[in-house]
Amino acid sequence: MKALTFKQGIHPSYNKELTKDKPLKNAKRPEEVLIPIKQHIGAPLDLLVKKGDQVDLGQKIADSESFVCAPIHASVSGKVKEIRKVTDPGGNTVDAVVIEASAEEDEKLVSNLEKHQNLDNLSPDDIRKIVREAGIVGLGGAMFPSHVKLAVPEDKNVEYVILNGAECEPYLTVDHRVMVERPNAIVFGLKALMKAVNAEKGLIGIEDNKMEAVESMQDAVADETNIEVKLVETKYPQGGEKMLIEALLEREVPVGGLPLDIEVVVNNTSTAAAVADAIREGKPLIERSISITGRGIESPCNLIFRIGTKLADLVEQAGGLKENAAKVIAGGPMMGAAQKNLDVPAVKGTSGLLVMLADEVEDFDPDPCINCAKCVDHCPMYLMPTTLIKYAKNNMVEKLEEYQILNCIECGSCSYVCPSKIPLVHYLRLGKSQAMAKRREEK
Ligand code: SF4
Ligand code: SF4
Known part of the structure; x- marks a missing residue:
C-alpha cells in the first residue's frame, strides 16, 4: 500500500517506542477528582449540582441549552466537596466540581442513555x-x-x-x-x-x-x-x-x-x-486514555483515567518523576502546554503527559532572523511565519488578516525548523488573538 501525504511539513524524532507496545491499563480510581465544567470549544455550561450533593458515576453535573457545548458527567460516584476555580492543562482558570469519591463497591454507572x-x-x-x-x-x-x-x-x-x-x-x-x-x-x-x-x-x-x-x-x-x-x-x-x-x-x-x-x-x-x-x-465520556511518557518518567505507560484525575496521581502511577526531570508537558512536544504544577486535572482533551529531562530542555536566547525562509518552506498552511510575527509584534491587525493569520493551525513546524530558535508560535498565537479581537469588535 502506498503511503499518501500532503506537501511541506517536518520530520521530528517520533519517540513512540517508549509506550507503543504498552497496553492500555485502567488507572487507579482517584480519591478525588476536579472536573472543570468547561471542557469544550463553545458556550459555558450551567452547574446542575451544589456542594454537599451525592452524585452517581455518569450523572450529568453541568449542561446548557446552547447548541455548541458538551455536557459534563461525574467520573466517580461520591460527594460534591466544593465548587472552586482550578487551572486546566491549557492554563485557563475554570470552575470545577470537586468530588470526593465514595467507597468503590457502590459504584454503578447511572446514565440516561439507552x-x-x-x-x-x-x-x-x-x-x-x-x-x-x-x-x-x-x-x-x-x-x-x-x-x-x-x-x-x-x-x-x-x-x-x-x-x-x-x-x-x-x-x-x-x-x-x-x-x-x-x-x-x-x-x-x-x-x-x-x-x-x-x-x-x-x-x-x-x-x-x-x-x-x-x-x-x-x-x-x-x-x-x-x-x-x-x-x-x-x-x-x-x-x-x-x-x-x-x-x-x-x-x-x-x-x-x-x-x-x-x-x-x-x-x-x-x-x-x-x-x-x-x-x-450508554456510557458518557467519563474516562479516556493517555500516554504518560518521556525520558523523565520512571515507567512510561498508557492509562485509561477518570476525567478530572490530577496529573500528580497519573505521574505517581507511572512510577513518578525521575530525579532530573525538568519539564512536564500536557499533550505532545509540538502542541502541548508546559505545566507549572501537577495539581491540575487531566481533562477530555488530555491525550498525553510528557516528562523531559534537563538535557532535553533547551535554554536559549533567540538569535535575529536570518531570512532563510525555512519556516515558510515547511508551513503546511503555506503561510509566511516570519512576516506574520513582524505584524503581530506591531499589532498590525489588517496586515495579519491579509496574510491569513487565522489559517495558522499552531502546529509549531515553523518554530521547530527555525535556526535562530525564534519562538514563532508564541507570536503567531498573539497575532491570532489580535485578529480574533478585531472580529469580535466588528460583530
Ligand atoms: S504554526 Fe502556523 S505558521 Fe507555523 S508552520 Fe504551523 S501553520 Fe504554519
Ligand atoms: S526560519 Fe527563522 S531565521 Fe529563517 S526566516 Fe523563518 S524566522 Fe527567520
Missing part, C-alpha cells in the same frame, strides 16, 4: 442526540463538540467520514493502542458517524509507523464494502484535519472554510470508539 447493540433502529437525529448527551468532544485534543460536526446543513452533502488515526504528535501512542485493542469499537463508531451525516464512504488514515494498528483496522473492516484503511506517510502534522484530507482525497479545504465545504467530516479514531461506547453501553 443501550443499542446495532444502529438499525437509530435515526441520524437519534445518533446526534446520543453523542451530545454523552458529552463527546474531539479526543485528538481540539475538544470541539462532536454532535456539532454531525449537524450537516440541508444544503450540504457528506461523501466521506474520515477517521484520523495518524497520531502525528511525537511520543503519543493512545490512538495507536485504541486501534490495536479496540478496532471493532472504532468501526462501529465510524458506521454511526456515517449514518449520522448520511455519508456513503468511510476512510481510516493511519501513519506508516503504526503497522500493527493498520493490520488491526484492516482486519476489522475486512467485511465492510464502503470503509477503507489508508496508509499515510509519517510526517508532522499529518494528523491536521486539512493535511489528512489533502493526503487521502487530494481535496483542499477552502480558506476560512470547513471540511464540510468539500463534503468531508473528520473525527479522531478514539472519538469513534467513545461514540460506540455511548451507543452500545
Whole structure:
C-alpha cells in the first residue's frame, strides 16, 4: 500500500517506542477528582449540582441549552466537596466540581442513555442526540463538540467520514493502542458517524509507523464494502484535519472554510470508539486514555483515567518523576502546554503527559532572523511565519488578516525548523488573538 501525504511539513524524532507496545491499563480510581465544567470549544455550561450533593458515576453535573457545548458527567460516584476555580492543562482558570469519591463497591454507572447493540433502529437525529448527551468532544485534543460536526446543513452533502488515526504528535501512542485493542469499537463508531451525516464512504488514515494498528483496522473492516484503511506517510502534522484530507482525497479545504465545504467530516479514531461506547453501553465520556511518557518518567505507560484525575496521581502511577526531570508537558512536544504544577486535572482533551529531562530542555536566547525562509518552506498552511510575527509584534491587525493569520493551525513546524530558535508560535498565537479581537469588535 502506498503511503499518501500532503506537501511541506517536518520530520521530528517520533519517540513512540517508549509506550507503543504498552497496553492500555485502567488507572487507579482517584480519591478525588476536579472536573472543570468547561471542557469544550463553545458556550459555558450551567452547574446542575451544589456542594454537599451525592452524585452517581455518569450523572450529568453541568449542561446548557446552547447548541455548541458538551455536557459534563461525574467520573466517580461520591460527594460534591466544593465548587472552586482550578487551572486546566491549557492554563485557563475554570470552575470545577470537586468530588470526593465514595467507597468503590457502590459504584454503578447511572446514565440516561439507552443501550443499542446495532444502529438499525437509530435515526441520524437519534445518533446526534446520543453523542451530545454523552458529552463527546474531539479526543485528538481540539475538544470541539462532536454532535456539532454531525449537524450537516440541508444544503450540504457528506461523501466521506474520515477517521484520523495518524497520531502525528511525537511520543503519543493512545490512538495507536485504541486501534490495536479496540478496532471493532472504532468501526462501529465510524458506521454511526456515517449514518449520522448520511455519508456513503468511510476512510481510516493511519501513519506508516503504526503497522500493527493498520493490520488491526484492516482486519476489522475486512467485511465492510464502503470503509477503507489508508496508509499515510509519517510526517508532522499529518494528523491536521486539512493535511489528512489533502493526503487521502487530494481535496483542499477552502480558506476560512470547513471540511464540510468539500463534503468531508473528520473525527479522531478514539472519538469513534467513545461514540460506540455511548451507543452500545450508554456510557458518557467519563474516562479516556493517555500516554504518560518521556525520558523523565520512571515507567512510561498508557492509562485509561477518570476525567478530572490530577496529573500528580497519573505521574505517581507511572512510577513518578525521575530525579532530573525538568519539564512536564500536557499533550505532545509540538502542541502541548508546559505545566507549572501537577495539581491540575487531566481533562477530555488530555491525550498525553510528557516528562523531559534537563538535557532535553533547551535554554536559549533567540538569535535575529536570518531570512532563510525555512519556516515558510515547511508551513503546511503555506503561510509566511516570519512576516506574520513582524505584524503581530506591531499589532498590525489588517496586515495579519491579509496574510491569513487565522489559517495558522499552531502546529509549531515553523518554530521547530527555525535556526535562530525564534519562538514563532508564541507570536503567531498573539497575532491570532489580535485578529480574533478585531472580529469580535466588528460583530
Ligand atoms: S505558521 Fe502556523 S501553520 Fe504554519 S508552520 Fe507555523 S504554526 Fe504551523
Ligand atoms: S526560519 Fe527563522 S531565521 Fe529563517 S526566516 Fe523563518 S524566522 Fe527567520
